[in-house]
Amino acid sequence: MSMQSTQEAQFWRRPDQESEDVNCSLCYQNCRIRPGKRGICAVRENQGGMLMTLVYGNLIAANEDPIEKKPFFHFLPGSLAYSIATVGCNFRCLHCQNADISQLPHETGKLPGNYVPPEDVVAGAVSRGCQSVAYTYTEPTIFFEYAYDVARLARASKLRNVFVSNGYIGQDAADKIIPLLDGINIDLKGDDEFYRKVCKAKLDPVKSNIEKFWRAGVWVEVTTLVIPGYNDSVEVLTDMAGFLAGISRDMPWHVSAFYPTYKLLDAPPTGIKSIKRALNIGREAGLKYVYAGNIIGESESTICPDCGFVLIERRGYRVMKNTVTEGRCPNCKAAVAGVWS
Structure with missing residues (x-):
């Protein structure tokens, strides 16, 4: 790991002068971190009373992807997004599909990756004919300082910026990134019990951020991974669909099929019946654009609601x-x- 990957973090303060503890407000985990320790994300460390990000520019992934893969269906369809990530995450989802990179620092303390300066990310996106930079694979909030610097340069080069996020970003960080952000896909994972049990987080901050980004004029699409026995009840799905429709019926909702992975191996794969039920619940709630994910040939196309x-x-x-x-x-x-x- 290049030493350039470590620099002072944003959004922290010392709670009192007597102690060298720091409070990190980057996300809603609001970690209090003792000297020599890291936050829940495992990539921000208290070094002698100063909070440092350990992953600035330390890319573990950089690929050009179809924007549809994020998924975005109402954002520059058919275009390519230059997709980047560092290791780390502020959630502990039992079913994480990218656990090999998101949970690696938490499980091993290691921070693999290659240092890539922000200008090289933008040059890479332009040279590959991408129309946007996507901050994805892991939670972009945890590499905020780097994402922000890349996003500024991307905007100057006429590229769009999109986050693929769990929606747990703190208020100050959200306010800072919103002017540079064109789109965000936020996971709405389940009810509050699901968040506490499966993700080690809470539901309310995610809901308030979905509304915040939409009201701020960022294009928002929402994804729900439907997991049998965990978040697939009519009641839970109806609550989610009603919440989204209450913000805007124009907000696309992607309901995706689950396949057993990482630590959530006791739940079966999601059946097509379950997905169709979720699609119907979304439409009955008044949402105009409801899509099935992970199932080719099922509700993938955009139909005029009129x-x-x-x-x-x-x-x-x-x-x-x-x-x-x-x-x-x-x-x-x-x-x-x-x-x-």
Whole structure:
């Protein structure tokens, strides 16, 4: 690991002058960290009474992905997103699909990666023909200082910025990144019991952030991984769909199928029946755009909610056809919510 990866973090203070403990307010975990120790994310460390980020520029992943993979279905369809991540996460999800990188510092203390300066990320995105930089794979909040510097340069180079997030970012950090952020996909994972039991977190901050980003004008899409026996009850799904529809019926909701992984091996894979039920619950709540994830051929395409015309035809992560014209349905001229150009 390059020494450039370690620098002073943002969003912290000392609770009192007598102690060298620090309070980190980067996210809603609000860790109090003793000298020599790290926060829940395992990538921010109290070094002699000063909070340091240990992963600045320390990339564990950098790939060009279809934006649909994030998933974003109403944000520059068919474009590529240059996707980056460092190790670490402020959640402890038992079913994490990227646990090999998100939970690595927590489990081993190690911080693998290669130092890549922000300007090289932007150059990489431009040279590969990407239209956006996606901060993804792990939780982008935990490498905030780096994400912010990359996002500033990306914006100056006419690239868009998108977060793929668990929605636990703190208020001050959210306020700082919002002016640079064009889109965010936030996981809405379940009810409060699910968050406490499966993720070691709480539901309310996630809900308030979904609303905060939407009201601030950032394009928001929401993803729910439907896990049998954990968050797939009609009651829980109805609560989630109703909450999203209460903010805006235009907010896309992706309901994805679960496959046993990491430490959550006792739950079976999600059946197609379960996904179809979730889709129906979303539509009954009034959401205009509800999509099935991880199941090819099932509710992938964007349909005009006014006239039923197929606006965007998808197969997996591929856009086969996109007829949205200047943000409108070409058939009935109804506005279609999203970021189209």
